[in-house]
Amino acid sequence: MSTVLEQRDRAPARTPAPGRGRLRTGPSPLMAVPALAFFGVFAIVPLGGVAVLSFMEWDGIGDPSWAGLANWAAALADPATYHAIWLSVQVMVVSWLVQTPISLLLGVLIAGRGRYRALLGVLYFLPMLLSAAAIAIAFKALLDPNFGMSRAFGLDFLSQDWLGDPTLALYVVIFVIAWQFVPFHTLLYQGGVRQIPKSLYEAAELDGAGRVRQFFHITLPQLRYTIITSSTMMLVGSLTYFDLVFVLTGGGPGDATRMLPLDMYLSGFSGNDMGRASTLAVLLVVAGLALALGLSRLSSFRRGSQLEGA
Amino acid sequence: MRTRPNYLGGLAGFVWLAVVLVPVYYVVVTSLRNQRGFYDANPLSVPAPPTFSAYELVLRNDFWRYFANSVVVTLATVAIAVAVALMAAYYVVRGTTWFSRFTYRGYLLGLAIPIQATIIPVYYLITRAQLYDTLLAIILPSVAFAIPLSVIILANFLRDVPNELFESMRVDGAGDWRMLFSLVLPMIRPAVVTVAVYDGLNVWNGFLFPLILTQSPDQRVLPLALWSFQGQFRVNIPAVLAAVVLSTLPVLALYVLGRRQLVSGLTAGFGK
Numbered sequence: 001m002s003t004v005l006e007q008r009d010r011a012p013a014r015t016p017a018p019g020r021g022r023l024r025t026g027p028s029p030l031m032a033v034p035a036l037a038f039f040g041v042f043a044i045v046p047l048g049g050v051a052v053l054s055f056m057e058w059d060g061i062g063d064p065s066w067a068g069l070a071n072w073a074a075a076l077a078d079p080a081t082y083h084a085i086w087l088s089v090q091v092m093v094v095s096w097l098v099q100t101p102i103s104l105l106l107g108v109l110i111a112g113r114g115r116y117r118a119l120l121g122v123l124y125f126l127p128m129l130l131s132a133a134a135i136a137i138a139f140k141a142l143l144d145p146n147f148g149m150s151r152a153f154g155l156d157f158l159s160q161d162w163l164g165d166p167t168l169a170l171y172v173v174i175f176v177i178a179w180q181f182v183p184f185h186t187l188l189y190q191g192g193v194r195q196i197p198k199s200l201y202e203a204a205e206l207d208g209a210g211r212v213r214q215f216f217h218i219t220l221p222q223l224r225y226t227i228i229t230s231s232t233m234m235l236v237g238s239l240t241y242f243d244l245v246f247v248l249t250g251g252g253p254g255d256a257t258r259m260l261p262l263d264m265y266l267s268g269f270s271g272n273d274m275g276r277a278s279t280l281a282v283l284l285v286v287a288g289l290a291l292a293l294g295l296s297r298l299s300s301f302r303r304g305s306q307l308e309g310a
Numbered sequence: 311m312r313t314r315p316n317y318l319g320g321l322a323g324f325v326w327l328a329v330v331l332v333p334v335y336y337v338v339v340t341s342l343r344n345q346r347g348f349y350d351a352n353p354l355s356v357p358a359p360p361t362f363s364a365y366e367l368v369l370r371n372d373f374w375r376y377f378a379n380s381v382v383v384t385l386a387t388v389a390i391a392v393a394v395a396l397m398a399a400y401y402v403v404r405g406t407t408w409f410s411r412f413t414y415r416g417y418l419l420g421l422a423i424p425i426q427a428t429i430i431p432v433y434y435l436i437t438r439a440q441l442y443d444t445l446l447a448i449i450l451p452s453v454a455f456a457i458p459l460s461v462i463i464l465a466n467f468l469r470d471v472p473n474e475l476f477e478s479m480r481v482d483g484a485g486d487w488r489m490l491f492s493l494v495l496p497m498i499r500p501a502v503v504t505v506a507v508y509d510g511l512n513v514w515n516g517f518l519f520p521l522i523l524t525q526s527p528d529q530r531v532l533p534l535a536l537w538s539f540q541g542q543f544r545v546n547i548p549a550v551l552a553a554v555v556l557s558t559l560p561v562l563a564l565y566v567l568g569r570r571q572l573v574s575g576l577t578a579g580f581g582k
Binding site (some may be wrong): 133134293296 | 326337393429455518532551565
């Protein structure tokens, strides 16, 4: 093993440059096997499996049987599918519009030093710790028209049937999602802000730029990769909002909050139509990968430092 | 340097703080009420006197079994995921072949796979492997979905370990395992802790795999138990919320102990 020493060049490359034809100095590929086995069996194989299952008929109990294009034809002819997609798109867009400015501003705010900011930081991240089931149950109780917060303040506009009204329910869902996820994105932005070189602000200060100008001309441009990372996670993540909505509304009232993942679960595991569920799952995968690839073209997940060219 | 206080930012910060804290406060005070207090009192008032009857009711209803199940699932998943991801990260960073770069790309893309999309084939696999309704049925796919992000965060940290350290160990004749245990692990211990806590949080709070892959109360984990408490104690909201508080206490304890580590580790891990 140690005889490979003389093969090492003195090139300044940090990581060994690949493909130079030198003897193997890296670890044995066996090190990669366990992770690949887990990931392959429970993520990659199912990914192919769901595509296959979308061409099969299966009630979830017996054996799947070939169905050809029947599931796809049925799903694409069903208005419920488009309704689910439309809801998912709405949730995705509105969530992004709501969460991004809030997390960005909070991230900037608590990135600064100071005792009260440290305390704020501790409290802000509480929702990140709670399970979606716990959050959904808490909000269900809180929003109850008879015994919830409506009674605390005695204000009429608060005593709506928040989760019973089809239009309101969707926005309640979006709000609770924001409540759950803003802390995580705040954390990302906080990290991003702390990596911005102080010298930029000092220079701007000397030039007489105020806080607002500094924000728009230094903070925001410097955070561009953080914005892309956070947005990618937010947008792809919005395709997976399931447990929260499942416990909070169960898709209701009617089908007002039956978004794509929920529709998939209910079709498959409550409706015993795994064929339709698999078709919806394929749509989810395609949307998720397309979003991630599209956004990574904007170069979020890259190797190397975020400070390049700063 | 700058002395003028940022009133607008401060105000926005406190508004959001209220948005975060009011629901949390509501859950805690309501869990300390009895039925009558719940129906009569202002929901945000402090219960007088506070009662732990809701907690007693929950603890009498198999709470500890669900708690134990959650502990088993979380510890097992985290242990396997961290060990496996550490090896994979080491391979990704120190590997010199196309295959190591290829796997790294694979994990990056893996982040974009919606967990729900694979649940039907996973259900199929688990039932055919005769693992349905066991804790192992939750652990195995949970490990798989913890891997991509764990590998990426660990790899981000591992890149900062100087090449020379690896080389000198190689000269001393160290194999992969010795490198892993006596160099990699000590050097990136903070990252390992971060990843373990983050994975643990996700698994502790996981809902979908338990919902689909288990059935009997014997195998129920806490988030699922909350959901079933909701049906069981339909009219006893304080009891349901007491269960919520109880299920949150362990992660809260962990957060208080490891907050600095978690926050700094995550920001660094994602920031890179």
